[in-house]
Each structure stands twice: as C-alpha cells, then as structure tokens.
C-alpha cells in the first residue's frame with residue numbers, strides 16, 4: 583500500500599479539484615461536502631483495520647470501537663469494499679441526520695447527498711490508490 587502521506591496528499595489534491603464544483607451547488611452543500619470529506623479522509627479511511635494507521639490513531643481512545651469492529655476482518659477485506667464504505671456512511675450519516683430531523687431541521691436531500699459524497703470520494707480514492715500500487719508492484 584502507498585504511504586499514508588501519499589493517500590493524504592491525493593485526498594488534498596482531490597479536495598482542491600472538487601471544492602469549486604461543490605461550491606457551484608451552493609454554500610450548504612459545499613459545507614456538507616467539506617465536512618463529509620474531512621471525516622472520510624481523516625477519520626473513516628479504509629485502513630481503519632490497521633493497528634498502525636494514522637487514521638485509527640486519530641480516533642484516540644475511541645479507536646477501540648474500530649479495533650473491535652475490524653478484529654476478525656483481514657486487512658483490505660471489508661474495509662476496502664463497497665460494504666465497508668456503506669458501514670462508514672451509515673454510521674456517519676444516520677445519527678446526525680436523525681438528530682437534525684428530530685430537532686425539526688431535516689437535512690435537504692442535496693445537502694445529505696453532498697455529505698455522503700464527501701465521505702465516499704476519499705474512501706474510493708484510497709482504494710483506487712491501493713489497487714494501483716499493488717498493480718505497479720506486481721508489474722515490477
């Protein structure tokens with residue numbers, strides 16, 4: 583797998599490319615996209631299943647939840663799959679959406695979609711870089 587700083591650098595470059603597009607959708611979707619993107623790039627990385635990952639260390643004591651979650655899953659198993667992404671999206675989206683809805687401020691679908699896209703894009707970028715890295719290693 584590429585070094586974590588390669589993943590981070592790619593995520594920053596992708597964010598710089600995508601943020602103007604998000605701003606065209608409006609301020610609220612851009613903020614939601616940015617929040618989701620930061621969450622996805624820094625805290626909900628596919629490498630949460632690695633004990634030594636910076637992503638897991640960022641969770642501090644709360645990282646125990648992810649250690650328990652991924653204990654029986656091999657690295658690059660579910661965490662790097664669409665199912666893993668779905669787990670992250672559900673865990674990161676349903677609680678805040680439920681709280682906002684119960685408080686009388688249900689999120690607009692386009693804002694919610696921007697938030698989910700913000701979580702999903704860095705996840706998929708990470709998986710793509712991992713696959714590319716593995717292909718390059720096999721070819722060498």
Ligand SMILES: [Zn+2]
Nearest residue numbers: 583628629712
């Ligand atoms: Zn990975």
